[in-house]
Each structure stands twice: as structure tokens, then as C-alpha cells.
Amino acid sequence: MSERVTHEAKDLPTEADVVVVGGGILGLATAYHLARMGAGRVLVLEKHYLCSGASGRNGGGVRAQWSSETNIALMKESLAICADFASAMRINVWFRQGGYLFLARSEERARQLEASVALQREHGLPTRLLDAPEVKALVPELDTTGLVTASFNPDDAVVFPWPFVWGYARAAVAEGVGIFPFVEVAEITTDGRRVTGVVTGGGATIRAPLVVNACGAWSPELAAKVDIALPNRPHRHEICSTEPLKPFLGPLVAELATGLYFSQSMRGEIVGGVSNERVPEGLDQGSSLRFLGLYARALTRTMPILGRVKILRQWAGCYDLTPDGNPIVGRVDSLEGFVLLCGFMGHGFMMAPIMSRMTAEHLLKGQHDALFQRWNLRRYETGELLEESMILG
Ligand SMILES: Cc1cc2nc3c(=O)[nH]c(=O)nc-3n(C[C@H](O)[C@H](O)[C@H](O)COP(=O)(O)OP(=O)(O)OC[C@H]3O[C@@H](n4cnc5c(N)ncnc54)[C@H](O)[C@@H]3O)c2cc1C
Incomplete structure (x- = not known):
């Protein structure tokens, strides 16, 4: 600017x-x-x-896949504002509507996704459940071993914050x-x-x-x-980005059980993070080696071909967690x-x-x-x- x-x-x-x-x-x-x-x-x-x-410091993920009516309804409207933001505000926010793909590898998580998808569809969202072959068709590079189900809303998106x-x-x-x-x-x-x-x-x-x-x-x-x-209370959340790769990944891929999420930016980097319960108390925005290990394991299990990709940057910010x-x-x-x-x-x-x-x-x-x-x-x-x-x- x-x-x-x-x-x-x-x-x-x-x-x-x-x-x-x-x-x-x-x-x-x-x-x-x-x-x-x-x-x-x-x-x-x-x-x-x-x-x-x-x-x-965030990942720029924007989605309407939620489990409560309030969040679904709000995020449906927010997504529409995001989609129009560049022309309304005359600034390129690199809005990329590749969808969010949630993976469930346990029966419990699968039931959760199923209930959420039913509610989202009641609210007019095009979210649908996918089985392993359908997930493979959408993102062939994913390892679907143990996958019970997945949910996909093609309207979910990523922006550059x-x-x-x-x-x-x-x-x-x-x-x-x-x-x-x-x-x-x-x-x-x-x-x-x-x-x-x-x-x-x-x-x-x-x-x-x-x-x-x-x-x-x-x-x-x-x-x-x-x-x-x-x-x-504040909770440090770490995130990182890799060297740029040729565009290949459509949706942001996420897993509720591990908190893993990753997407490919418009510049080709894989940007993502994972849950980490063991972080310092308070307003800490430092980065840790432990995070890299957790993320690398979760990421390469989900998408093994990323095992040789280099991480170029890592950083952190604070989530603002409520009970x-x-x-x-x-x-x-x-x-x-x-x-x-x-x-x-x-x-x-x-x-x-x-x-x-x-x-x-x-x-x-x-x-x-x-x-x-x-x-x-x-x-x-x-x-x-x-x-x-x-x-x-
Ligand atoms: C790594 C990471 C990834 C994330 N990924 C996503 C995502 O993909 N999608 C998503 O929706 N959200 C994501 N989030 C969460 C999202 O970034 C936050 O929920 C959101 O940015 C909060 O905005 P905010 O304006 O409330 O807070 P902030 O952006 O933190 O702004 C608060 C500001 O208040 C200022 N401040 C504090 N005290 C004072 C004071 N006394 N006087 C003056 N100024 C003060 C601070 O300096 C700060 O700039 C992520 C967060 C992190 C850390």
C-alpha cells in the first residue's frame, strides 16, 4: 500500500x-x-x-464447516464477504476457493463430521461426505489408510492475511x-x-x-x-511454510484429532500447523523445534510425498482460547x-x-x-x- x-x-x-x-x-x-x-x-x-x-500471523483459512448453527450461519455470510472483498475494498487478498477437506480416522470423529455435515446441508451448504476413493480422486497424494470418512465443502477458502x-x-x-x-x-x-x-x-x-x-x-x-x-487465555500456536512447489493441492486439508491442517498458498508454499498442548503458559510467540517434529510426523503420515520438502520459515502467534x-x-x-x-x-x-x-x-x-x-x-x-x-x- x-x-x-x-x-x-x-x-x-x-x-x-x-x-x-x-x-x-x-x-x-x-x-x-x-x-x-x-x-x-x-x-x-x-x-x-x-x-x-x-x-x-495466521493461516488465512476461511470456512463454513462448523458444528453449531450459529457458526455455520455466521461463516456462510463471512465467506461471501471474503469472496467480494477484493473488488469491494480494491485490494488483492489472494482469495483461493479450494475448499476444506476434513479427514476422520476414527468412528468417533466420523460421527462428529457426519452430524456437522447434516447441519451444514440444512443451512444450504454444499458440504458432502467423501469415502476414501473419493478423497483420493480429489487429492491423489493423500494417504487414506484408516480413513473412515471425510467432509468437503468446495466453497471454503484461504486468503493472504x-x-x-x-x-x-x-x-x-x-x-x-x-x-x-x-x-x-x-x-x-x-x-x-x-x-x-x-x-x-x-x-x-x-x-x-x-x-x-x-x-x-x-x-x-x-x-x-x-x-x-x-x-x-492465550495459547501459543505455531505455523510454518515450505519452499514453493508447483501448484497441486486444491483444498486445505485438516484433521480434527491431531489439529493438523495444511494448504498450498498461491505462491506454492505448503502452509500449516498442528496441535501442541505442551507450550509455555501465557503470551509467548516464540518458535520451537518440538513443533517441527510434531508437524513433520503428522504431515508426512497424511501426505508422504511432502517428506522431502524443505521448511523455509516458522513463526507463531497466540490463540485467544475461551473455556x-x-x-x-x-x-x-x-x-x-x-x-x-x-x-x-x-x-x-x-x-x-x-x-x-x-x-x-x-x-x-x-x-x-x-x-x-x-x-x-x-x-x-x-x-x-x-x-x-x-x-x-
Ligand atoms: C498461527 C495462527 C494461525 C491461525 N490461523 C487462522 C486461520 O487459518 N483462520 C482464522 O480465522 N484464524 C486463524 N487464527 C486466529 C486469528 O489469527 C485470530 O483469531 C484473529 O487474528 C484475532 O484477531 P484480533 O484482532 O482479535 O487479535 P490480534 O490480531 O491479536 O490483535 C490484537 C491487537 O491488540 C494489540 N494490543 C494488545 N494490548 C493492547 C493495548 N493495551 N493497547 C493497544 N494495543 C494493544 C496487540 O498488539 C494486537 O496487535 C490463527 C492464529 C494463529 C496465531
């Missing part, structure tokens, strides 16, 4: 209508929609650079949003039970009646500043003007296009109450926890 999108801390205003904390995809996209819908002066404060959090984030940033600025990287929110100011603004790490005070916590894996830290204990696998969004009962938009696990990138729009519509027009009730922090007090079984990683 050639045009200047961000502002410098010295130009921070002293007042705003909304301060969005966190310049990841959720913060930027929400700021864009808020400004577009007439929220007034909207600021995004980001303590590092745009793309420094999970939004700049960075331009997606930049697209929202540029569009937000065009709507008048002020984006300030390298500005940390150090304090949230309050007057009794209502938010009155923020104080930055550099000591600047910005008065604002609405503060959105879009800090992803850092959201519990921000909430703790106003004595709100969030149940989500019930569903996000935490909307207003907080104990503090007026404080809004949560976090807990998006390892799938917040794909949810951002739809959730950002719905968040703006909820805050400004009072829409989507049912979703914002369902995913509210309150559920952890009332014990109305939710479920989702198609979680990767």
Missing part, C-alpha cells in the same frame, strides 16, 4: 466517540463499520504495528478513522460504573464514552485494568461503555468480516441481540456454556 494510513502519537486527539483498543483485524474492521455507520470520531490504538498480533488487514485499515481511514500504531492503552478511565476514556503509555488522555477491547490474546490484560476478570470454544462479545454489565470483542480462539480471522459488521450494528442500531446475548461474558456467571466441536489446533 503506497498511501499513508496511520497517524503518529503526537497527533492523538483528546476526545473521541469510540476508542477501539487493538489494531488487529477485529479492531480495524469494527472501526471501519462503526465509522461507516455514523459513530462519529473513531480511533484505533495499537501498541505495536498493524499485523503484529494474531491477525498478521496481511492485505486483508490492510484493506480494512485503508477503508477505515477513508471513513475518517484515526489509526495510531505504537500507542499502548495503559489505563482505562472510569467514573463510577461507566467508562470515560483511556490513558496511553505516553501519558495522553483521550476522553471517550465507548471503549472496545479488541486486544485478542491480550484482552484479559486490558480488562484487568478495570478489574474485569475474563476467562479467556467453551466460543467468543466473548458485547457490553459488560458491570461497566457501561466497555465492550468486549475477543475470545475468537483460532478462527477470529475468518469471523472478523461478519462479526465486525454485526458489532457495529449492535452498538449503533441495537441489532443482533440474540447473538450478543449468547456470546456475552455473562454466560460464564450463569453457567450457560456453549459447544463447538469443529475446532482446529
Whole structure:
């Protein structure tokens, strides 16, 4: 992007209508929609650079294959937004609709996929179950030994995350949003039970009646500043990419049991990751040799011909895990003007296009109450926890 999108801390205003904390995809996209819908002066404060959090470190997978009605319906809409994003935002996001292929090698996982596929089809998705020969026909290089079943939705896709984030940033600025990287929110100011603004790490005070916590894996830290204990926790997730290969792999291949997933980027690299329970506690974004071993074993078992391919890069980011696998969004009962938009696990990138729009519509027009009730922090007090079984990683 050639045009200047961000502002410098010295130009921070002293007042705003909304301060969005966190310049990841959720913060930027929400700021864009808020400004577009007439929220007034909207600021995004980001303590590092745009793309420094999970939004700049993820695999770019976008899928509608889920096990809950809520996620299926939301992701159907999000996929449609993604498909149109390049022309609407005038930026190439390398959207590649090769589908997602989920493999099940146990009866238990097969039943899970079958139930999810039935629900997805009720919602109009073209997902179908495949047996081993059909899987081989789709991806001949896969080892289907022990495969019980697989599910395939040809509409699922992969994007390149960075331009997606930049697209929202540029569009937000065009709507008048002020984006300030390298500005940390150090304090949230309050007057009794209502938010009155923020104080930055550099000591600047910005008065604002609405503060959105879009800090992803850092959201519990921000909430703790106003004595709100969030149940989500950061979990390091590693990922890597290989040397480029001639394009041969259509779908993103995934396995719920091991958390293995891999796809081929438009540049030919195989990009993927795998579950790893043994990672350091907390906000750690380091890389490990252990991950490479886990990934290499899972990958070469699933696609043996990749055994000789060289890994060129590995990196990591933090998933923002919630106890019930569903996000935490909307207003907080104990503090007026404080809004949560976090807990998006390892799938917040794909949810951002739809959730950002719905968040703006909820805050400004009072829409989507049912979703914002369902995913509210309150559920952890009332014990109305939710479920989702198609979680990767
Ligand atoms: C390796 C990996 C692979 C993934 N793969 C996928 C995938 O294929 N598909 C998918 O949908 N999702 C995927 N995800 C998850 C997805 O990346 C996240 O759910 C999503 O990016 C979260 O966006 P966010 O805006 O909430 O958080 P982030 O992008 O993390 O942004 C939060 C920002 O808040 C900033 N911040 C924190 N505290 C403060 C403060 N006090 N003041 C100012 N700024 C602050 C941080 O610096 C950060 O930039 C993956 C994640 C990882 C790590």
C-alpha cells in the first residue's frame, strides 16, 4: 500500500466517540463499520504495528464447516464477504476457493463430521461426505489408510492475511478513522460504573464514552485494568511454510484429532500447523523445534510425498482460547461503555468480516441481540456454556 494510513502519537486527539483498543483485524474492521455507520470520531490504538498480533500471523483459512448453527450461519455470510472483498475494498487478498477437506480416522470423529455435515446441508451448504476413493480422486497424494470418512465443502477458502488487514485499515481511514500504531492503552478511565476514556503509555488522555477491547490474546490484560476478570487465555500456536512447489493441492486439508491442517498458498508454499498442548503458559510467540517434529510426523503420515520438502520459515502467534470454544462479545454489565470483542480462539480471522459488521450494528442500531446475548461474558456467571466441536489446533 503506497498511501499513508496511520497517524503518529503526537497527533492523538483528546476526545473521541469510540476508542477501539487493538489494531488487529477485529479492531480495524469494527472501526471501519462503526465509522461507516455514523459513530462519529473513531480511533484505533495499537501498541505495536498493524499485523503484529494474531491477525498478521495466521493461516488465512476461511470456512463454513462448523458444528453449531450459529457458526455455520455466521461463516456462510463471512465467506461471501471474503469472496467480494477484493473488488469491494480494491485490494488483492489472494482469495483461493479450494475448499476444506476434513479427514476422520476414527468412528468417533466420523460421527462428529457426519452430524456437522447434516447441519451444514440444512443451512444450504454444499458440504458432502467423501469415502476414501473419493478423497483420493480429489487429492491423489493423500494417504487414506484408516480413513473412515471425510467432509468437503468446495466453497471454503484461504486468503493472504496481511492485505486483508490492510484493506480494512485503508477503508477505515477513508471513513475518517484515526489509526495510531505504537500507542499502548495503559489505563482505562472510569467514573463510577461507566467508562470515560483511556490513558496511553505516553501519558495522553483521550476522553471517550465507548471503549472496545479488541486486544485478542491480550484482552484479559486490558480488562484487568478495570478489574474485569475474563476467562479467556492465550495459547501459543505455531505455523510454518515450505519452499514453493508447483501448484497441486486444491483444498486445505485438516484433521480434527491431531489439529493438523495444511494448504498450498498461491505462491506454492505448503502452509500449516498442528496441535501442541505442551507450550509455555501465557503470551509467548516464540518458535520451537518440538513443533517441527510434531508437524513433520503428522504431515508426512497424511501426505508422504511432502517428506522431502524443505521448511523455509516458522513463526507463531497466540490463540485467544475461551473455556467453551466460543467468543466473548458485547457490553459488560458491570461497566457501561466497555465492550468486549475477543475470545475468537483460532478462527477470529475468518469471523472478523461478519462479526465486525454485526458489532457495529449492535452498538449503533441495537441489532443482533440474540447473538450478543449468547456470546456475552455473562454466560460464564450463569453457567450457560456453549459447544463447538469443529475446532482446529
Ligand atoms: C498461527 C495462527 C494461525 C491461525 N490461523 C487462522 C486461520 O487459518 N483462520 C482464522 O480465522 N484464524 C486463524 N487464527 C486466529 C486469528 O489469527 C485470530 O483469531 C484473529 O487474528 C484475532 O484477531 P484480533 O484482532 O482479535 O487479535 P490480534 O490480531 O491479536 O490483535 C490484537 C491487537 O491488540 C494489540 N494490543 C494488545 N494490548 C493492547 C493495548 N493495551 N493497547 C493497544 N494495543 C494493544 C496487540 O498488539 C494486537 O496487535 C490463527 C492464529 C494463529 C496465531
